[in-house]
Amino acid sequence: MALTIRDVARAAGVSTATVSRALRGLDNVDPATRDRVVRIAREMKFSVSPSASRLATGRTGSIAIVTPFLGGWYFTELFAGMEAALQRFDVDLLLHATGMPGVTAHPLRAHERVRRRVDGVLVLGMPLEMVESEGLFELDVPVVLLGLQAPGVPSVSIDDRLAARMAVEHLVERGHKRIGLISGRPLPTMFVPENDRLAGYLEVLVEHGLSVDETLREPGDFKVAGGEQAMERLLSLRPGPTAVFAMSDEMAYGALRAMRRRGVEPGKDIAIIGFDGHDLADTFDLSTVRQPVRDLGKAAGELLMERIAAGSLADAEVAPILLPTQLYARGSTGC
Amino acid sequence: MALTIRDVARAAGVSTATVSRALRGLDNVDPATRDRVVRIAREMKFSVSPSASRLATGRTGSIAIVTPFLGGWYFTELFAGMEAALQRFDVDLLLHATGMPGVTAHPLRAHERVRRRVDGVLVLGMPLEMVESEGLFELDVPVVLLGLQAPGVPSVSIDDRLAARMAVEHLVERGHKRIGLISGRPLPTMFVPENDRLAGYLEVLVEHGLSVDETLREPGDFKVAGGEQAMERLLSLRPGPTAVFAMSDEMAYGALRAMRRRGVEPGKDIAIIGFDGHDLADTFDLSTVRQPVRDLGKAAGELLMERIAAGSLADAEVAPILLPTQLYARGSTGC
C-alpha cells in the first residue's frame, strides 16, 4: 500500500542504505546523490515509517507529559511553552492524565502506560510520592519534574516559598497585621508547592513579629467557588483578617465575589492578593504574584530533550532550574 | 538490554508465536499454556515493544488531536471527555497545535506531522478550509470533526444556530427589542460555529419583527478583555442596546466588568447572556447557554475509535452527531 524506502531506492537507482542516509541528511552521501534522492522521494510523496525506524534505532521519538490535573489555565500555559520548546525536535507528545490518588485514579499506572513508548517523561505538578507510586523512576528514561524540586532529579519550577513571601511582604508593607490565607488543599498536604508557600507566609509573619493564627487559614481547593467559601468563613471571624493571601488567582476571584456580596470593598476594607498572574487578574484589578508558567513549560521541554540527548552520561549534575516570580500590585491591595 | 518475546518464550518453553498469542489473549491458545506464559511474562516484567508490534501489524495504536487553539476552558473540558472515552482503548494520544493561519502557523502542515503516525485524527475547532489546507483529508485514516459539521465527514458538535436562538429568544421574552451582539472574530468569519450563531441571532430578530442594526454587533476575540472593549463600544451607542448576547461566557465577563465600571447594572439596566456554561458563569450570576463540552469530547473520541475499527467499510453513513444545549437564566438577564 504505502511506499517503502525500497521503492525510492529503485526509482533513484541506489541502495536503500543510501536512501536512508540521504533522507536523514547524513553527511556521508554525495551531495548530488543526496539531492536527487530527496527530490525523488518528495516527488513520490514518500515518508518514512516511524514504526520501522523506531524499531531499527531503538528510539521512540516520543515524550510523555504525565500529570494529575489536565486542565485549567496553568496547564494550558505550560503546554503552550512546551510546544514551543519541542517544535524543532520533531517528537511526538503523548499526554497521560493519572487522576488524583484516591479521587479518580487511572486504572493503569503511568509506568505501564508509557513504558517503552517514550524517550523521556515530563512530570507535571505531581508530589514525589506520586511520581514514585506511578513507577516513573523505574522507567529507564530521563524524567524532568515540572513545578517542584526534588533532590537528585532534574526539575524546573519557581521558588514557591520566595514567591509567597513576596505576596505576604507586600501585605505587611501596606500595614496589615492580621493576614489570612486561602490555601488549596488543607495544609499540610502532599503537594510540595503549597507547603512551601505556607512556609513563606509563616516566615514573613514571624519575621515581622506578627501573631500566627491558625483560624485565619482556610482551604479553597484551587477553585473559584472554593475561594468564595473560604473567604466567607474568613469574613465571619471576629476579629477577622484585614488582608488575605490566596494561593491562586482563581480562588482570589471567588474571594472578591464573597467580599462584594458582603459589601466589603477589596483594597479598602480588606486587601487581597492572589498568585499566578492569571489572564483575568488585571481585569479584576487583583494584585498577584506572577509565575512565568509558559517559560516553565519551555524550559522543562528543553531540559528534557537535553537529558535525552545526553543519554546516561552526566547524570551527576542536576541543578534545579528556578524561574523568577514577580509582584503585581493593583487595586485589590489598595494600589 | 530490554527483554524480548524470545526470552519469555525460552523461559516458558514455548515458541514466540505462542507467547505473542498468549499475551494478547487470543483464544487459539490452551488456557493452561496461556496462564503460564502470562504469569512468567509478568514475573520477568516483560512488556512488548510497541515499535515492533506496530511494524508487524501496520497499526500505530495512536490518534492525534489537531487544533488551532490549545488552551482555555473549552479545550480542557473537551480533552477530559476524550480521555474518558479513550481510556479503554489503550491508544496513545498525540497533540498537535497548528496555530492560526496568518497568525502563528506551525512550520509543518498537520499532514506532515501525523502522517503514518496515527490511526485516526480528531480535528478540533477548525474551519473546513483549514482542515483541507492542513492536508488532513489526504491522510488515509479516519477523521472526526469536533465543533462543526461538514457534509460527508463524521462530526460531533452542537447546533450552534439553535443554541444562539435559545439565548436571543430568552432576551426577546424578557421584553428586549434592541439586542446587541458580541461575536468572536469580526463576522462573517471562516469559522462555521460563529456564523451559525450569527444566523440564529438574526433569525430570531426577524421572526419577532425586530429591527436588525449592524452597529449593535461588535467582535470581542473570545477573550475577557475583548468582551470588555466590545461592551464599552456598545455602551457608548445612542440609542444603545437594552440587551446583549455574547458568544462566549468569557467575553461576557469582560462585558460585565465594563458595565459595572459605568454603573450600568446587569440584568436591570442592561441584560446580558453568555454562551458556553463556563465554570464561573454561576459565580458571576451570568445567564448562559450551556454546551456539553465534556460530552462532546467523549462522543468524538468514541466515534473516532468506531471509525477506525470499521476500517474503510461503512464509509457511507456518516450522520453528524449533535449534542443538546441548555439555557441557564440567571441574574444577568433579570432572573
Added chain:
DNA sequence: CTGAAAGCGCTTACAG
C-alpha cells in the same frame, strides 16, 4: 561515497 546483509522485536499465514 556506496551497497549487501544482518538485525531491530514483533505478528501471522501456513502446516501440522
Added chain:
DNA sequence: CTGAAAGCGCTTACAG
C-alpha cells in the same frame, strides 16, 4: 492448540 519461518520497513556496522 502449537511452531518454524517469513515478513513488517527501516538502520547500521562492515567491507570496499
